[in-house]
Amino acid sequence: MDPLKLFETTPGKFSLIMNAGGLPADEVVTAAGHEPHGYFWDxxxxxxxxxxxxxxEGRVKFDPEGGMFCAYGTDREALxxxxxxxxxxxxxxxxxxxxIAxxxxxxxxFDD
Known part of the structure; x- marks a missing residue:
């Protein structure tokens, strides 16, 4: 699942995160006219x-930031x-x- 990481934040609650930037896809994203930030990956x-x-669908929630993609919820399998x-x-x-196209x-x- 690299470069994403799935971990249990509290019992029964999970987060799937990925730091934005420094990824193999960054150049491709930029060439497509986008910025590879957390909102793009969201x-x-x-x-x-x-x-x-x-x-x-409907089994995970999202909370991106500029420097990070984050999905979370109680459904570990969906994450x-x-x-x-x-x-x-x-x-x-x-x-x-x-x-992207x-x-x-x-x-x-892709840039919200």
Missing amino acids: AVAKWVIRTRVPEV TVLGEAMAWVVNAVDELPAL AGERAGVD
Whole structure:
């Protein structure tokens, strides 16, 4: 799941986090006209849920910041599924431009 990390914050509550910046995908994101900050990755995660792991829809919440992507909740399994899907996206730099372009065509605002 690298570079994401899943941990239990309190008993029964979990957070999936990833520091924004310094990632293999940063150059690809910048070349696509976006900034690879936490809000960008939040939009990517929501697009990934919509298109790749719809079984996670409604099972996680989000709380991004400029320097960090964060999803959280009580459903460890859903966070694990999302974490694995996001890790693939972050590390599959050859696939990321097509994912961004498809999201933009669908009206995803990657810079909110």
